[in-house]
Amino acid sequence: MPQTYIQSSSLKPGIVTSLVLATLIFGVSSGAAQEFQTEQEDTEVVLAPDAFSPYAGRNFPTRPLWGDSHLHTEVSVDAGTMNRLSQADAFRFARGEEVTTTHGLRAKLSRPLDWLVVSDHAEMYGLMPQLLAGDVQVLASEQGRIWYEALTAGDPQLAFNTAMEIVASLSGDEPPIDNPKAIKHAWENYLKTAEQFNEPGVFTAIIGYEYTTEGANNLHRNVLFRDGPLRASQTRPFSQYDSKNPEDLWAFLAEYEERTGGEVLAIAHNGNLSNGRMFSMNAYDGSALTEEIASMRARFEPLYEVTQIKGDGEAHPFLSPDDAFADHDTWDAANLNGTEVKTPDMLAGEYAREALKRGMQIEADLGINPFKFGMVGATDSHTAMATAQEDNFFGKHSGVEPEPNRWEHLVIEAPDPELSIFGWKQAAGGLGAVWATENTREAIFDAMMRKETYATTGSRIGVRFFGGYNFTEEDALSRLPADAGYRKGVPMGGNIGAASDGKSPTFLVAALKDPISGNLDRIQIVKGWLDPETGETSEKIFDVVWSGDRVPDANGILPDVGNTVDVANATWTNSIGAPELVAVWEDPDFDPLMPAFYYTRVIEIPTPRWTAYEANRFGVEMPDYVPMVTTERAYTSPIWYTPG
Template identity: 35%
Template sequence: MDKLTHSVSPYHILFFILLLLGGNTFASSEKREACADHQADRQAFFGDLHVHTRYSLDASTQGTRTTPAQAYLFARGQRIGIQPWDEEGEPGRTLQLRRPLDFAMVSDHAELIGEVNMCTNPQVAGYRSWQCRVYRAWPRGAFYLFNYMASMRASHLGMCGDEGERCLAAALAPWEEMQQASEDYYDRSADCSFTTFTGYEWTASEPGSGGNLHRNVVFRNAQVPTLPASYIDTPGETLLWDSLEKECNDAASGCEALVIPHNSNLSAGYMFSGLQADGTPIDADYAARRRRMEPLAEIMQHKGASECFFAPGITRDELCAFEQLALDNIAGFNNLPQPDTGFLRETWLEGIALQQELDINPFQFGVIGSTDTHLGAPGAVAEDDFPGHGGAGVPALKSVPPGLTDKLEYNPGGLAVLWAEENTRDALFAAMQRREAYGTSGPRIVTRLFAGWELDADLCAAPDQASRAYAAGVPMGGELGAAPEGAVLRLLVSAQRDSGTPDHPGMPLQKLQVIKGWIDDEGTLHQRVVDVAGDPEARGAVDTTTCETSGEGHAQLCAVWEDPAFNAQQSAFYYSRVVENPACRWSQRQCVAAGVDCTNKQTIGRGYEGCCAAEHRPVIQERAWTSPIWYQPASADNTSSAKSRAASAATRLL
């Protein structure tokens, strides 16, 4: 009994009892049939929480006609038409998933859904305004005009009235349509085959730097505010939280919301700056609110990966170069990315340093991936069938431009994965809140991470692996308190390859890694990458002239890894990264299909110049990233400012 008391917290004892009883670890907030498939040890559900349809300004001005209902039908496996459209309303292209998703959320921009409805619906007041005439006659010009006013100036245009009242009124119908679609396509039967969430995107940019501050808002159930809180109404993240707390979380109406920042790689350092809106340092109250309201961040989507920074000669983790954009901001200003411009690994390091000062970590968030599709096509992540995602990418309003289907720097995006007992809103939302979530760059890799003091070395071969790991440790997204005297930290890390389909099997896995970040006794921040399973020396290969792959890999990988450098007095975090064998990137696949030979200029057709550009990355290694697990000693050293120590100390990659 003494051993159990020292190695397992009361939370784990309660959780283990719930597992034995078959009980839920989430509260039910709405009526529905019980799921036939309920697993106490939890299961991985794949989805997309970042989807734009016809009601997003950038999507609509590029010809997207997909409705919220059609987006959910697509996620469930139905084929949809995408732009360009002919005079009879027939699509020039179609798109269909090879496998349905488990969950999805339409997340249209809150700022301009009223304006889009006003300018596309003759029955709405304001349709004949000069602004709407510009919208219809010059869509791309309207995109820049409307978007600049909304996301940079936090302002409606003149046709909305002095207080924006006409555009707010025009936003009611689209918002109700989004809610209705979410209700219509949520499977409330015992099959629990598909879950929808109602939500939206709050779209802000830092005016001086062009830094991206965008966030997606996810509601737990059908109880939502009358209108979404936009950046125009709430010009600052704390004002957004205020609105969500007043109108939702604290309103005793059954409404509950959380917020997911995205594209921090393009935030110019402002997404996780360590400062409040007025320029003062983060305080404990702000840190607590941020941790409560923003439990997750988007690590991957079609505008790049936000895991970590890479530059030759500066950092040694070459896998950080994966889908790294050449700029640090969403406005396109010519600023190169740096380690402190919004990458999550560096932010997690800053978080454990701030915790020593504030006694709370404002950046203790987990991760998901998503697409940010502007075609209304959730989960369209296939490298071999990528039509571009629109938005900031290549538009196809009137015709498909020749050549590559999107800008070279963009990619098909990622997926969100949630570990939950069942596929319901309550179970999935609870998984997001506790951060038992991970992101992939597109493949449906299944991966788990646990940490604890008494994880058995034989867990990889154990048939009851998950239940034993839950009983003796914490899963991804969890926290470990002070270590028992003489304890050794162990991590259970496992992964299974994407099973794929008969016609398109998934890629073998190359290796499984643990990434550790910690702060030493001198206040210096460190990070270390460790290969814990797989054989990185026996790599698979890809022939970029044909995109044929060869070599061996792994169907599954597992390790119980013991940290040899664990120090019970040092704050740390751990997350895992699963890496597939190399394959051709979407752009190289299209270059090969077009017969491009960079040694022969005559083969480089119009629009395919990027195939031979120096910045072209013909090969990728798809991957998955787990949410971290954090270790915090019993007492932190508060004798000096963690902020100043972090600013003066070099981050070391061992």
């Protein structure tokens, strides 16, 4: 494709170039190693013998590693009431092996993942497999015996009612079966399994679990270890029975690090069902936020799960009315079980973009930004299978697997039927991409800590994003943009300060389509900033570079890319959009006195949603209110600008 120069809404020329995979994903080493040394001998130029290859000596990440940081198996109490796939099955599936589902379907990923966190719930960790197997430690309790007899009596209705009773028991203040030995045994078995499937350089089994608190208000966290079994065995999963206060979780993690010399982080669960509590401006108990609490959150929660099965959490149309792409797989009626109706004032405490703005406000007051997080996507699947792809979506839990009427199955039954959630509402997402230097626990963890990560809603879009002050349009023409990116600036998750010469920041952005998904519609940069005089925050979305010869209208609005989806046949054509997009963009509204953040959002052309695939496969008709088309997208971690 020839180079095409187009005008962006920022009145800066964007650049579309024909990039191959090496352009976006690979690069040369950072500037220190790549000045070619030459000597003049008559008219012949002689290169130094160690400097010919532009790929030699690279010391930065060269490809994104794809994974899922939030997956449940039979070991989780809620999943284990329906799911019979083990933690080993989950790792096998993620590595690309075929498995048989709980209901007997054959399942396999289109492409293996690079890493996986089996994050089973900490609450009564491992109970269901032990209960069904008649484990003597579990049956030593009266409640264990009652549940075991009900589950094994051969009465399907009794077994189902008992399973629902077990799930409901998770909302209590005390565990119905308090057996630390059984939990320790299940945790140790998990550590052995993770070690069995961990193969440095090939596949990484990251040790982790989910801390599940405030059930219906979804203040959950996924805890990830940098460490292997030797250190991880010196602790056990921290649960809501220890404390429902996430601040106590952070203290527990700090104690673990100090005691063992290990390292650990937590990823906040999607907050769109927290009814305003995930990104509250106050402490957990409602009191004023302190510097200590803000520091603990900033330290232990470097990432946020921005998209997953239970909806997308980047932005909301109420908060961002000028954002045409804000209303994506939106769950915003109530909290998780529909017991508390959501009101508009709650939304600001639930979505990533607003949280990033709130973080700057808190920093202006306390000097610490507790919401300075990067982006990651995950499935939160309870099937033991990380299936985020639209044409391969196995749903939230194993109670209902792909079948003709799955779309209308009642997933969450609320007291008010209007607030209940049905199968079609589930989103087939998401995935996490990590720019790690190698596929190991340590390298992936380190990349997460520096926030060099991004989220997608399920497709595997390749994205590079760098910020600095010296990027030029020539950098977007390079076949190795990562070289310029690392040499001249900082990657996603990084920080830039004020330029001494008063320059405006420049950003190098590049995206490559998923080979088996839709072409790219556009790359956008989302900017948020704080006015230090008023304390008010603002946002603006810039279309930086896009496909085709579209021209923004008088209001700067870029026309839609179009839609080639054939819903009836669940297919589309890539006759619109672009396979690659790259540009250098300069902030036209930059004010050096105002703190700001910038992140990239990449939008694909429309493609069939999982519901369209299902309608086609099973020959069913779904009502008009069921969406059949989706626009996959990627969200990068921000780059922050701090005055001074």
